[in-house]
Structure formats: C-alpha cells, structure tokens
Amino acid sequence: MATFFQLFLRSFETGAIYGLATLGIIIVFRTNALVNFAQGVMGMFGAYVITFAYSKGVPIVAAILIGVVAAIALGFVVDFCIIRRTKKVSGAGKEIITLGLMMVILGLVPIIFGVEPLKLGKVIADGSFTVFGANISYNSVLNIFFGIGITVLLFFLIQKSKLGLAIRSTASNEKTAKLMGVPTALVTLFAWAVAVVLGSLSGAMVAPATSVSINLMDSVQVCAFIACVLGGFQTFYGPVIAAYIIAIANNMLSYYVSSVWGTQILYIIIMVFIVFKPVGMFGKRTIKKV
Amino acid sequence: MDKKQNKAAAFFKSKYFGYIIFGALLSLLPLATQAGVLKTSMIGIVGGTIIYSIVAQGLNINLGFAGLTSLGTAGFMGLGAYISAFLTENMGWAWEASLIVSIVICVLLGLVVGLISLRVEGLYLGIITLCIAEIFRKTFEELDPITGGYAGKKASFPTIFFGGWKLNQAQNYVLLAIIMVIMMILTYNLVHGQIGRALHAMRGSTSAAQAMGISLFKYRLMAFALSTGYAALGGVLYVHFFRFAYPSTWTLTLSLNIVAMVVIGGSRTIFGPFLGAVIVYSLQDLVIKRIPVIGDLNGISYIISGVLIILVVMFYPKGVINFFSQIKEKAGKSKAAAPAAVPAAQTESGKEENADE
Numbered sequence: 001m002a003t004f005f006q007l008f009l010r011s012f013e014t015g016a017i018y019g020l021a022t023l024g025i026i027i028v029f030r031t032n033a034l035v036n037f038a039q040g041v042m043g044m045f046g047a048y049v050i051t052f053a054y055s056k057g058v059p060i061v062a063a064i065l066i067g068v069v070a071a072i073a074l075g076f077v078v079d080f081c082i083i084r085r086t087k088k089v090s091g092a093g094k095e096i097i098t099l100g101l102m103m104v105i106l107g108l109v110p111i112i113f114g115v116e117p118l119k120l121g122k123v124i125a126d127g128s129f130t131v132f133g134a135n136i137s138y139n140s141v142l143n144i145f146f147g148i149g150i151t152v153l154l155f156f157l158i159q160k161s162k163l164g165l166a167i168r169s170t171a172s173n174e175k176t177a178k179l180m181g182v183p184t185a186l187v188t189l190f191a192w193a194v195a196v197v198l199g200s201l202s203g204a205m206v207a208p209a210t211s212v213s214i215n216l217m218d219s220v221q222v223c224a225f226i227a228c229v230l231g232g233f234q235t236f237y238g239p240v241i242a243a244y245i246i247a248i249a250n251n252m253l254s255y256y257v258s259s260v261w262g263t264q265i266l267y268i269i270i271m272v273f274i275v276f277k278p279v280g281m282f283g284k285r286t287i288k289k290v
Numbered sequence: 291m292d293k294k295q296n297k298a299a300a301f302f303k304s305k306y307f308g309y310i311i312f313g314a315l316l317s318l319l320p321l322a323t324q325a326g327v328l329k330t331s332m333i334g335i336v337g338g339t340i341i342y343s344i345v346a347q348g349l350n351i352n353l354g355f356a357g358l359t360s361l362g363t364a365g366f367m368g369l370g371a372y373i374s375a376f377l378t379e380n381m382g383w384a385w386e387a388s389l390i391v392s393i394v395i396c397v398l399l400g401l402v403v404g405l406i407s408l409r410v411e412g413l414y415l416g417i418i419t420l421c422i423a424e425i426f427r428k429t430f431e432e433l434d435p436i437t438g439g440y441a442g443k444k445a446s447f448p449t450i451f452f453g454g455w456k457l458n459q460a461q462n463y464v465l466l467a468i469i470m471v472i473m474m475i476l477t478y479n480l481v482h483g484q485i486g487r488a489l490h491a492m493r494g495s496t497s498a499a500q501a502m503g504i505s506l507f508k509y510r511l512m513a514f515a516l517s518t519g520y521a522a523l524g525g526v527l528y529v530h531f532f533r534f535a536y537p538s539t540w541t542l543t544l545s546l547n548i549v550a551m552v553v554i555g556g557s558r559t560i561f562g563p564f565l566g567a568v569i570v571y572s573l574q575d576l577v578i579k580r581i582p583v584i585g586d587l588n589g590i591s592y593i594i595s596g597v598l599i600i601l602v603v604m605f606y607p608k609g610v611i612n613f614f615s616q617i618k619e620k621a622g623k624s625k626a627a628a629p630a631a632v633p634a635a636q637t638e639s640g641k642e643e644n645a646d647e
Binding site: 109111 | 547
C-alpha cells in the first residue's frame with residue numbers, strides 16, 4: 001500500500017509537468033486553431049534561460065522569474081512576428097510554420113547558451129517527510145501544488161474574468177468575436193505568452209531530475225499531445241485531466257505490469273479508446289454539414 | 291500565357307522521360323566525386339535526400355491526395371529499417387527478400403492504421419499515428435536482440451541479385467536513384483489512374499465521394515497501405531545506405547520533417563517531395579555549412595532552414611514547385627496595382643535562388 005501511495009504521489013508530480021505542457025498546447029490550439037509543435041522547444045528555451053541564470057549564481061526563485069519574463073517575451077515575438085502574419089495560411093501550413101519555429105529555436109539555443117548540458121537545482125534543495133508510509137520530498141509537494149495551483153488559477157481566469165470571456169469567445173469563433181469587438185489580437189498574444197510560460201515552468205520542473213539539453217521536453221511534448229487527444233481538443237479542462245490520467249496510468253503500468261512494456265501498453269489502450277470514442281473523453285461530436 | 295503554362299506543365303510532368311533524365315543526372319554524381327569536382331560526402335547527403343524524397347512521396351499520397359494526416363511516418367520507416375537489418379545481418383537473408391518482407395509487414399500494419407482512420411479524423415488521426423510511432427520507437431529501444439537497443443543496429447551495403455553483386459557506396463547511390471525514378475513513375479501512374487481520382491474525390495468531400503460509389507473503406511486503407519509501404523522502402527534503403535539505425539532517429543521530429551517536405555515542396559506533385567527534401571534535409575549540409583564565417587557557427591544552419599520553412603509557407607503556401615505559376619499569377623494581378631507588387635517580386639526572386647541551391 002505504501003508503494004502504491006508513493007507511486008500515486010509521484011504520478012501527481014509527473015501529472016503536474018504534463019498538465020502544464022498540455023495546457024500550453026490547448027490554449028494556443030483553442031485561440032489560434034493550430035497545433036503548436038514548437039511547444040516543447042519553447043518550454044526548453046525557457047528552462048534554458050532559468051538554468052543559465054541559475055548557473056550564473058542567481059537564486060533559483062529569481063531565476064524562474066527571469067525565465068518567465070523571457071518566456072513572455074518569446075511568446076510576444078512569436079505571435080507578433082509570425083502568427084499574426086499567417087491569417088491566410090491553411091491549418092496544415094500553420095503547423096509547418098511552428099515546425100520552422102522549432103528549428104529556429106533549436107538552432108538559437110546552442111548559440112546563446114553553449115552546447116554543454118546545464119544542471120538546474122531544486123527550488124527546495126532537500127528535506128522530505130513520510131505520509132502513509134510514502135516518502136516524498138518537499139520539492140515534489142511544491143511541484144504538485146504549483147501545478148494544480150497554476151491550472152486552477154488559469155481556469156478561474158478563463159471562466160470568470162473579462163479576459164477569459166474574450167478568450168472563450170475567440171476560441172468559439174474568431175471572426176464573430178472580432179465583429180463583436182473582442183480584441184482577438186490581444187487574446188492570441190496573451191495565449192502565446194501563457195503557452196510559453198507554462199512550457200517553461202513545466203521544463204523547470206523536469207530539469208532537476210535530468211540535465212538541461214536540447215531534448216529536455218521531447219517526451220513531455222509527446223505525452224502532452226496524446227493527452228490532448230485523450231481529453232478531446234474541444235475543452236480546456238479535458239486535456240489537463242487526461243494528462244494527469246496518463247501520468248498515473250503510466251507510472252502504475254510501468255511498476256505493476258512491466259517496466260519495459262508499460263508505456264506501450266498504455267498507448268495501445270489509449271488508441272483503442274480513441275477508436276471507440278473518436279473525439280476524446282470530454283469532446284463532443286461535431287456534426288458535419290454535407 | 292496559357293499555352294506557355296501548358297508547355298511548362300507538360301515538360302515537368304512529361305511522362306516518364308523527365309523522371310528518367312532526372313534520375314540519370316543524379317546518377318552522374320559519383321562520377322563527379324571520382325573526378326574530384328565534388329566532395330565524396332556529397333554522395334551521402336544527396337543519397338539521404340533521395341531516400342527522404344521517397345518517404346515524402348508516400349506521405350504525399352496520404353496527406354496530399356487523400357487528405358489524411360499522418361505523424362507516424364518515422365515509426366514505419368524505422369520498422370522497415372530494423373526488420374531489414376535484422377533479416378540480412380542476423381538471419382543471412384538476401385537483400386531483396388528482406389526488402390519484400392519489411393514492406394509487407396509495414397503495409398499490413400498500415401492497413402490497421404487505415405481501419406483506424408475510418409473512425410478517427412483530422413488532428414486526432416495525426417496524433418493517433420504519432421502514438422503508434424511512439425510505440426514502435428519505445429520498442430526499438432527495448433527490443434535489444436533485434437534492434438540493438440540504444441547502441442543502434444548495424445547493417446551493410448546491399449548485395450543485390452540474391453547475393454550475386456555486393457555494392458559499394460557509389461553503386462548503392464545509383465541504386466537509390468533508380469528506385470526513386472521507379473517510384474516516381476509508379477506514383478505518377480497511380481495518381482493519374484482510377485485510384486488517384488478516387489483519392490481526389492475523397493479529399494474534397496467524403497460524402498460526395500461515397501455518393502459517387504467510392505468505397506471509403508477500400509481507398510483509405512489503400513492510401514495508408516501505400517504510404518507505409520513507401521516509408522518501409524525508405525527505411526530499408528536508409529539502413530543499408532547509412533549502415534546504422536539508432537532509435538533516436540525515428541522521432542516525432544523526423545515525422546514532422548517529412549510532413550514539412552511534402553508541404554514545402556508542393557503537395558500533389560511528383561517532384562515536390564524531392565524539392566522539399568532538398569530544402570528541409572540537405573540545404574544545411576550542402577549550402578549553409580559551406581558559407582564562410584556564418585557556416586562555422588553551431589546551429590546557424592538550423593536557424594536558416596527554419597526561417598526558410600516559415601517564409602516559404604507564409605508566401606508560397608502551394609509549395610516551391612508551384613513557384614513560377616504563382617509568380618505569374620501575382621504578376622498578372624499586379625498589372626492593376628503595379629507599385630505594390632514590385633518589392634514582392636524582388637523577394638520572390640531572392641528566395642528562388644535559395645531554393646534552387
């Protein structure tokens with residue numbers, strides 16, 4: 001039971017990482033109608049900024065703040081210089097543009113930060129405690145609450161604030177929203193900034209467990225995409241819930257079934273699920289006009 | 291203008307002659323390297339381009355003609371590569387036999403994906419295929435006895451005619467060019483025949499296609515089987531040309547690059563995927579890294595390729611292959627509003643140079 005509980009808590013930490021990355025993808029998808037394949041490398045860029053500042057002796061919390069500012073700047077630049085100018089490009093074309101963006105960032109990072117992998121410390125360096133026989137570090141607890149906290153804050157913002165209303169109306173129909181006087185340009189600007197910040201934060205959570213390199217977010221990004229499909233692209237909350245489910249199921253399957261085949265089994269289960277419910281757990285079927 | 295356009299189009303598409311000339315020109319490369327005109331490393335780069343152009347051609351059938359998204363190309367390419375490497379290296383099979391077995395296995399799996407595509411559409415289908423590719427990739431990492439795990443799998447240059455003729459790198463390169471020409475001709479016939487028209491109809495509207503008696507079941511399965519078959523062929527050629535396969539090659543990034551090749555080169559064309567492969571895959575090695583000062587900076591080639599991809603998609607959404615027709619279109623329009631079009635035309639010609647290099 002103690003092992004189970006420990007796994008469960010660990011999964012919530014992983015879930016927080018996946019959840020933030022997923023939220024970044026979904027917020028851009030809903031407001032811009034494009035799948036951002038550069039989400040992972042954008043997060044990697046933010047994590048690099050944080051780690052670079054940290055390695056120069058900046059305290060970790062300040063480093064994260066610097067990273068957030070850099071992430072917002074990157075989001076603004078991407079929306080302002082590229083996405084805003086691609087209104088006429090088809091959906092698939094826009095996705096290829098994010099692929100080009102991915103290559104640009106992949107090329108920029110070694111030029112700015114060097115090719116040596118960097119190491120990022122934890123926010124709470126050490127210390128742990130035991131609940132129900134499960135040992136958990138203070139840093140993991142921080143990650144869990146931070147992940148859930150940010151998600152809840154964003155949902156509150158989307159559901160209750162005026163900006164949230166603008167986001168939801170843009171997500172539902174950009175043209176109509178624009179006609180109704182919603183500043184859609186501002187909304188997409190905000191969405192991109194938030195997406196990069198979320199990616200960077202999730203990168204900063206992954207980083208202490210490994211070294212910060214160009215491939216930092218690759219596996220997180222794949223999981224986030226699969227979470228988007230499992231949860232359905234039509235809602236904001238579906239993919240985030242699916243991200244937590246994937247994290248829990250992956251850890252459980254890897255431990256109890258097979259450490260080698262656990263992930264593959266999970267993906268097959270997800271595929272079978274999608275075949276039977278093609279719009280995801282929380283998606284609604286849209287009726288196509290002929 | 292119409293006449294000229296027809297002429298140009300007829301030349302580019304002119305049956306098999308154009309493809310064969312193109313393949314023959316590419317086959318001259320080893321002679322040029324032997325004469326010392328070009329570096330030997332060129333063979334590796336152009337050979338890689340040919341392999342990726344074959345894979346991209348397969349995806350072109352799926353994405354371009356049938357309108358079905360797939361992000362799993364890399365997984366099937368890797369599967370083909372590992373099966374062939376295992377059969378030739380460990381089991382001592384002939385290259386031809388391993389080629390056929392790899393393609394058959396991948397096509398069967400492609401049929402399964404085709405079945406899924408009957409239920410799942412658009413973006414969801416793309417990510418489901420990504421899911422399949424990830425399952426393959428994780429398996430490549432773990433299945434040590436067959437794939438060599440993280441250390442990678444070795445293979446050797448193919449011995450064709452059932453063990454009769456062991457090729458060297460230059461001969462293998464010529465073999466690649468020959469296979470590419472064959473695939474181009476096959477693709478041309480395919481998309482101009484009944485299947486191609488059915489795929490076209492399906493892309494436009496599934497309901498209308500069904501109303502005209504086109505079986506979605508049959509043609510979707512066929513589209514996926516064809517594209518995975520091309521991917522498997524590419525994988526087999528890859529592993530025997532580069533003689534190594536690592537699990538880290540067959541990632542989402544590779545699948546996305548192949549999608550980019552199709553879109554940038556020009557979907558629904560025969561030469562488009564090749565042009566796309568040149569821009570996405572070999573431009574960095576062929577051109578950018580050779581420019582003094584800039585070329586020495588680590589990562590600059592990535593940046594330039596990325597910027598180029600963004601610019602091409604922004605200004606030439608139909609792909610580089612439709613460059614001239616699009617310029618003509620714009621020029622025709624700009625007679626009405628001449629001053630505005632001049633700077634645009636200039637940037638176009640600038641980019642054209644880049645693309646052709």
